Amino acid sequence: MLTTAEGGAEPRVVISLSAVVVAIDEDKPLVMTVRQTGGPDALPYGPFDPADHRTFELGVRDFVERQTGLALGYVEQLYTFGDRGREAPSARLHGGAAEDRVVSVGYLALVRRADDLSAAGAAWRNWYGFFPWEDWRKGEPAAIAEALLPGLVAWRDRAASAHEGADRTRRIRVAFGLDDGGWREERTLDRYELMYEAGLAPEAARDRAAAGLPAPRGKAAPPGLGGLELASDHRRILATAMSRLRGKVKYRPIIFDACEERFTLTDLQRAVEAVCGFALHKPNFRRMALASGLVSDTGDTRAQTGGRPAALFTFQSEARGAVPPALGLAVPRLGVSPEAGGLKLS
């Protein structure tokens, strides 16, 4: 036998569920936040009650719907965060005893419309308010070259050893795509982790203070540079959600869960651009969308476009499991199956 649970009087484990609820309004990617008394805003979160909820996902749907009246559409688990060190503020947030270990399970959820939430003490916020450097739709944000990279380089130069310095250089290069492949929008999480470690995120100083550690060397981060603050490790969870969504949008038809039932191709493109944070080539996007088989023309049009009326499409949900044709196999398959599977389901 490899192991047995020891049991006994260990510190309790408390599970907290956090949700990154995303909606898209025109060209704005929105994330739901809740107001906290005496602290920064937070993602909606709630304790996981094992007696109440059969699964985490039901727990997430339940507490979001009960508290905001919002029924979630697409829901997927993101990651489970269990690091000590980010826990001190968390434990307080969740009202647990200091020695309890708070494990937070993060979820990503999409909804089709950004309904008003002010009655529930919640609000929709543009997610680029939290990560201003992630929005390249109007070109490269000036703050990257003017403030972020200098701050990161300074952190690199504070490295304790040559080896650590080289590693920091490599990480910065990869995260920001400095001389190889260029900007990769789905590395949002890597970039945030760097900002946090470098002390450029407001949470970093806060967490160190809460843990009784001294302020980091180097000058303090200019306020506002690192983006708006969120409670606990919620900005990290948001960065995880953005990374996941930006990656997934390319190979799964997930964006339709954040669009209205009927949409124009421009709507669709705006939604993808909002999520990915860069502008797309319109004729090519349209060609790809039509060729994918994921959308079907309703025959209706929408006139209020300011120009020629646009055709309204719907998501071809029978193709829900399908991947857009450009999955991009880096794995050149050998031609095994011209006829797929052989047997058909009646």
Added chain:
Amino acid sequence: MLTTAEGGAEPRVVISLSAVVVAIDEDKPLVMTVRQTGGPDALPYGPFDPADHRTFELGVRDFVERQTGLALGYVEQLYTFGDRGREAPSARLHGGAAEDRVVSVGYLALVRRADDLSAAGAAWRNWYGFFPWEDWRKGEPAAIAEALLPGLVAWRDRAASAHEGADRTRRIRVAFGLDDGGWREERTLDRYELMYEAGLAPEAARDRAAAGLPAPRGKAAPPGLGGLELASDHRRILATAMSRLRGKVKYRPIIFDACEERFTLTDLQRAVEAVCGFALHKPNFRRMALASGLVSDTGDTRAQTGGRPAALFTFQSEARGAVPPALGLAVPRLGVSPEAGGLKLS
């Protein structure tokens, strides 16, 4: 305020860590299992002790290394499983009280060599022993058309309503790629979920029995059809790992963490084929590998190939963050950044 933790005398939550430790031996994808007294084999697992471990990942590395002497290379979190219903066998497995809720956090780990583990009560098993239908390297497994699909169709026909039946049809179609895109190797988890729900996996009957439910309608699954059994929900965790690995291998240079330091391109191809479960076109694989910039020629060769000696390569780890060139954007970017970032790190 949206919420506060209620606290009180709820059932305890126990966190268990499970690891899918993968190695590749020639053309065999191996996964580490541990023997259990009086039960099927299991993945290596251990309780998460909040007092002992700062992070989950350290916990996983620690308990695997302590128990088998094996130092893990690449480690990544897979998924956190918290469903009740799969919990009854789990709770017993972990020696917890019946009313405790066991939440298991699954990890994927890669090691470069399959060292002997018999002293530790562990063993390496070919993962296709657990999922025979996932290995298409020699063509489509006969069992799919002969046994699996008929079994799934029978389950579809047992649906309680027409709507449920249509949904089951759709799910089977998507999971097995029946008439649209063809077989997608990374849908391992979807296929396993179907098998489980349809009662074709041995765990299904076991879990129902443990939960006091009657045996499902329809005839019992033929033994061996559904693949070898594992304890608790470990086969599901393994399926998750396979799906993740098969998906990730296409856009991250993760396969090198399962190869020896020096390898031939054929070794590399075998490893990818072992993971993905289908054969690759050799000249094209080689072209892709060389063009990717991920490998560099050592100048040495290996003679014992049975033919012309093969050049030995190493992983170009400075390119670790790089993605193989064929990332496959379904998202046609607008030409924003010929020069990337502007600022360079010295």
Added chain:
DNA sequence: CCCCTTTTGCTCGAATTGAGTATAAGTGGC
């Protein structure tokens, strides 16, 4: 020394992609 095997290098046409241009069909100003 010839046969067999495996590695390695190359070719060629089909398909996809990136980028740009032209036309269609509305709205609002005058």
Added chain:
DNA sequence: GCCACTTATACTCAATTCGAGCAAAAGGGG
């Protein structure tokens, strides 16, 4: 009612990538 403007939609064309197959190189074994 006509014109300027805006947005949607439809094509074109070259560059690149991808799928598939073929041929030469370089070892080992009888």
